[in-house]
Amino acid sequence: MYVAVKGGEKAIENAHLYLDDYRRGDRQIAELSVAQIQEQLPLAISRVMSEGSLYDPELAALAVKQSAGDLIEAIFLLRAYRTTLSRFSDSLPLDTSQIFLKRRVSAVYKDVPGGQLLGPTFDYTHRLLDFTLMADGELPLTQQEQHSLATDDVVEATLEKATAHDNENFPHILDLLVNEGLMHAPNVASHSKVSDITREPMQFPSNRAERLQLLVRGDEGFLLALGYSTQRGWGRTHPFMGEMRLGDVEVWLAPEEMGLEIPIGTIEVTECEMVNQFVESTEDVQFTRGYGFAFGYCERKAMAMALVERALRADEWDEERVSPAQDDEFVLAHCDNVESSGFVSHLKLPHYVDFQAELDLLRKIRAERAAEKLAESACKSANSEQIALQGATK
Numbered sequence: 001m002y003v004a005v006k007g008g009e010k011a012i013e014n015a016h017l018y019l020d021d022y023r024r025g026d027r028q029i030a031e032l033s034v035a036q037i038q039e040q041l042p043l044a045i046s047r048v049m050s051e052g053s054l055y056d057p058e059l060a061a062l063a064v065k066q067s068a069g070d071l072i073e074a075i076f077l078l079r080a081y082r083t084t085l086s087r088f089s090d091s092l093p094l095d096t097s098q099i100f101l102k103r104r105v106s107a108v109y110k111d112v113p114g115g116q117l118l119g120p121t122f123d124y125t126h127r128l129l130d131f132t133l134m135a136d137g138e139l140p141l142t143q144q145e146q147h148s149l150a151t152d153d154v155v156e157a158t159l160e161k162a163t164a165h166d167n168e169n170f171p172h173i174l175d176l177l178v179n180e181g182l183m184h185a186p187n188v189a190s191h192s193k194v195s196d197i198t199r200e201p202m203q204f205p206s207n208r209a210e211r212l213q214l215l216v217r218g219d220e221g222f223l224l225a226l227g228y229s230t231q232r233g234w235g236r237t238h239p240f241m242g243e244m245r246l247g248d249v250e251v252w253l254a255p256e257e258m259g260l261e262i263p264i265g266t267i268e269v270t271e272c273e274m275v276n277q278f279v280e281s282t283e284d285v286q287f288t289r290g291y292g293f294a295f296g297y298c299e300r301k302a303m304a305m306a307l308v309e310r311a312l313r314a315d316e317w318d319e320e321r322v323s324p325a326q327d328d329e330f331v332l333a334h335c336d337n338v339e340s341s342g343f344v345s346h347l348k349l350p351h352y353v354d355f356q357a358e359l360d361l362l363r364k365i366r367a368e369r370a371a372e373k374l375a376e377s378a379c380k381s382a383n384s385e386q387i388a389l390q391g392a393t394k
Contacts, residue, residue, distance in 0.1 A: 009183060023068040025107040035062040042364040046268075046296025047071055051337065052078030053198070053217050053297050054085075055267050072219075072337050079338055088167065092252040092261065096245065096271050103246035106173045108275055114170035119246060120297075123318045174273050174289060183275070186288045204329045211312055211332060216293055218335030220301040227307035234312035234323035241277040245296055272302035276310045279317045288317065 009305055024031065028033060038045060038061035048060040052075045060078060066143035067073035103119025106112050118124075121280030177183035194209045202210060215223065229239040248266040255262070278285050292302035311325040 009030065019068075021067075032065065032178050034061045034065055034389045036056065043297055044071060046067075046270075046294065046298045047220060047301065048078055049207045050294040050298050050301065051217055052077045052082065054078050054082045057296075059115055059243050067220040072341050075343065078175050079275065089205065089253055091200055091264075092254055094251065094269070096249055096269070098244055098246040099269070099271075100250045100266070101170060101245065101247040102241070102268075104170060105241075106243045107241040108173065112173060113176075121246075121299075128374050130148050143205055172273065173226065174275065177242075177287060178276070182287055184279075184288050187291070200330065204332075204334060205315070206328050208313070211328065212291065212293070214332045214335060215309055218305070218338065219303065219337035220298070221339075222302060222335050222337070223308050226311075226331060227304035228243065229323065230307050230311050235307075235325040236277050236314070236319050237274070237307055237310050238277045239310070241303065242273045242275040242289070243271075244299060244302070245269075245271040246299070270296065270298045270302045272306045274306040274310060285387070288313070 038057050041064065043059075045060045045066055047059050048063055048071055049055050049057065052060065052063070054060075056078075059081065060074070063074035063077040063081075066072070066077060101117055102116040103118075103121065104114070106116065128253070174183050178185050181306055195207075197210055197213045202214070206214075229235060231239065248268050250263045250266050252261050252263050254260070270293070274290035274291050274292075276288045278287045288310060290306035290308075290313075292304070292306035292309065294301045294305070308331060311323065312328050312331060314321050314326045319326070321327055
């Protein structure tokens with residue numbers, strides 16, 4: 001065993017050097033900077049921050065660069081760094097009704113108070129490769145200037161529309177249904193009573209606060225597949241997207257020694273609320289809801305999260321759990337891509353002792369079976385000879 005791993009330290013050091021060279025690529029091409037990644041790959045940065053559970057675009061960009069574009073590895077790096085940070089306070093709950101909107105759409109009403117804000121989206125683009133992006137990603141100068149001016153006008157008009165409302169003309173769509181008694185109103189618990197899943201072990205069955213925390217950190221692909229399954233019949237959701245919001249929201253603290261609430265900055269967030277299967281409540285028949293949330297611009301993740309979150313609330317409505325997306329232990333125990341990746345990737349590490357034990361056991365079993373077959377064959381041969389002798393005697 002010692003001979004097999006002797007010299008491994010030097011090999012590992014060389015593997016790290018090889019990785020650095022592999023990540024850098026052709027030296028004839030300019031190196032990609034952290035600032036470029038942060039500014040030009042915003043959707044990748046958003047996913048890394050959200051699933052890494054640390055809002056810091058610059059560090060997320062550094063993690064993306066260090067991981068050579070492997071987002072799950074980048075999420076792992078950001079999570080690992082997060083564990084080194086001290087925690088000095090809890091923020092107040094985010095008030096997304098006061099969000100500075102960049103995008104806001106609803107699929108349940110055509111005309112909504114404040115109107116629809118399409119914002120930056122792939123929803124209406126043709127999925128065709130844009131070969132102009134191969135010219136270093138820039139248009140010719142005159143076209144670039146015209147494009148910039150047009151873009152500035154669109155952005156300015158959107159922001160002007162978003163800031164003119166004082167947040168009163170952009171109410172949450174589901175609140176309109178709540179006011180009519182058509183939507184089940186959520187039970188809002190005090191934020192001080194919410195357990196922290198990064199400090200306290202999960203217990204099953206889980207509560208909604210724990211589920212939401214885990215789903216925010218959950219792998220987008222895993223949640224997307226489960227969300228898709230609920231739409232195909234494996235979960236009682238029957239969803240309509242009530243509202244999708246993208247924008248900047250203020251973060252507030254309430255230090256005990258100051259006795260007042262203070263804003264410490266803004267973060268970009270995506271929020272999604274789904275209108276789901278109606279049920280019989282204590283009041284009357286009402287719609288239910290699913291909720292999704294993520295750092296940055298993560299619409300697909302927020303929508304998938306909202307679908308799965310609603311499916312996991314089966315017990316609240318006395319629904320039978322018949323689908324994987326409705327099984328909280330299955331979903332929550334496997335949705336974390338850092339844990340999943342670590343458990344799968346550890347198979348690459350040496351397992352010589354374990355495998356030798358399995359190998360010895362397999363050989364022993366085969367040898368025993370071979371001996372049994374040999375004995376059985378000898379017994380049959382002896383019986384045949386005895387029968388032949390008896391026949392000859394007669």
